[in-house]
Amino acid sequence: MHADFLQQAIDLATQNVANGGGPFGAIVVKNQHIIASSGNRVTPNLDPTAHAEIMAIRLACQQLQDFQLTDCILYTSCEPCPMCLGAIYWARLKQVYYACNRFDAAAAGFDDSFIYDEIPKSPVQRNIPMIYLHSENADSPFLAWRMLENKLRY
DSSP, X not given: OHHHHHHHHHHHHHHHHHTTSEEEEXXXXXXXXXXEEEEEOXXXXXXXXXXXXXXXXHHHHHHXXXXXXXXXXXXXXXXXOHHHHHHHHHHXXXXXXXXXXXXXXXXXXXXXXXXXXXXXSOGGGSSSOXXXXXXXXXXXXXXXXXXXTTOOOO
């Protein structure tokens, strides 16, 4: 069963290339039923976050009317990049199955190694510097959140 869903993600990735997208596809499954699927839509949508996994997670959350996918499995044609990995953890998916790895993607021209290399650096040492700027009331959003009695934690 896992192999069948993974093959569908691979087929989706291949079809996505013909439809003007990148060579990536992802499917979210719950109780052995496909809840959502998407190919990579970065270039057609002009959105650098429109990776297949992100798009499928967004669609699945809308379909299930929930921001967590704890009982769902993600099948993806390739090992998730750092951004997608973060989204997978935030969505709390149960499992992820993937076909190709990041080195296969790099060989095809999709090399995320520079992002992996940037993560452990201190913010000011990154290629895109992340500069802390002091503000007297910077913590006011967090204070407001802490004071909110009926918050929906995520």
